[in-house]
Amino acid sequence: MKNLVILISGRGSNMEAIVRACAHEAWPAKIAAVIANRPDAAGLAFAASRGIATAVVDHRQFPDRAAFDAALAQTIDGYQPDLVILAGFMRVLTEGFVDHYSGRMLNIHPSLLPSFPGLKTHQQALDAGCRVHGATVHFVTSKLDHGPIVAQAAVPVRASDDAAALAARVLGTEHVIYPRAVRWFVEERLALDGGNVTLTPPEPQWLFLDHTDNDTSANAQTAGEGA
Numbered sequence: 087m088k089n090l091v092i093l094i095s096g097r098g099s100n101m102e103a104i105v106r107a108c109a110h111e112a113w114p115a116k117i118a119a120v121i122a123n124r125p126d127a128a129g130l131a132f133a134a135s136r137g138i139a140t141a142v143v144d145h146r147q148f149p150d151r152a153a154f155d156a157a158l159a160q161t162i163d164g165y166q167p168d169l170v171i172l173a174g175f176m177r178v179l180t181e182g183f184v185d186h187y188s189g190r191m192l193n194i195h196p197s198l199l200p201s202f203p204g205l206k207t208h209q210q211a212l213d214a215g216c217r218v219h220g221a222t223v224h225f226v227t228s229k230l231d232h233g234p235i236v237a238q239a240a241v242p243v244r245a246s247d248d249a250a251a252l253a254a255r256v257l258g259t260e261h262v263i264y265p266r267a268v269r270w271f272v273e274e275r276l277a278l279d280g281g282n283v284t285l286t287p288p289e290p291q292w293l294f295l296d297h298t299d300n301d302t303s304a305n306a307q308t309a310g311e312g313a
């Protein structure tokens with residue numbers, strides 16, 4: 087039985103997808119706690135409604151990142167986690183914190199890494215004229231958004247997209263690949279060799295999601311552009 091601790095900052099829809107998959111697929115795992123860095127994180131209510139322990143470590147109450155990270159690690163370690171899951175967690179973590187959870191901390195980032203690390207990824211993809219965009223599950227290392235890749239999902243960029251529409255399409259794929267990747271960890275199927283991840287036995291570590299919405303005009307426009 088593996089203990090999972092999930093860190094959130096807001097809505098928590100990825101956390102919710104993982105909680106549901108863990109229950110429905112009867113993983114040999116327990117969601118030991120959901121921890122937020124904001125007292126008003128909406129996802130805390132869902133976790134509590136499922137009988138999951140919740141905690142808040144408010145970053146605004148600490149003088150610097152090192153002090154916040156030390157308090158956060160102490161709270162996390164109280165739950166003896168086998169895996170720490172960043173799910174829409176919005177604070178950059180110090181090297182000491184990341185090293186402490188080396189090989190046992192995952193993040194989902196809303197872009198096809200190594201493109202577009204950092205924030206406002208959907209607007210970055212639109213501004214770059216990308217025709218595909220997506221999300222990446224990766225092990226967390228001290229180099230922000232650059233850890234070994236576990237799974238990726240790609241979606242088309244539609245001509246009519248704004249950042250919110252594109253984010254919604256990507257989010258739908260996050261809810262598929264993140265629970266899947268966590269399950270692989272729980273099943274002890276992930277191995278890290280250098281900067282790469284191997285999955286044993288292998289299965290596709292990618293997802294291409296097309297026709298998730300009925301935006302036929304975008305297809306027509308693509309043909310018209312000769313793209």
Ligand code: NHR
Nearest residue numbers: 175176177178179184194195204227228229230231232
């Ligand atoms: N920490 C390390 N060391 N490495 C990673 O790969 C990390 C990480 C912490 C969080 C998630 C990441 C993402 O998926 C993540 C990966 C927040 C910021 C950020 O700039 C950047 C990347 C990510 C999360 N945060 C601002 C900060 O000053 C605060 C923004 C806010 O509060 O809204 O920390 O995108």
Ligand code: GAR
Nearest residue numbers: 096097098099100173174194195196
């Ligand atoms: C998700 O799209 C996640 O990939 C992204 O924020 C959203 C959180 O949604 N993460 C980051 O941008 C990390 N910097 P959720 O709270 O509903 O899971």
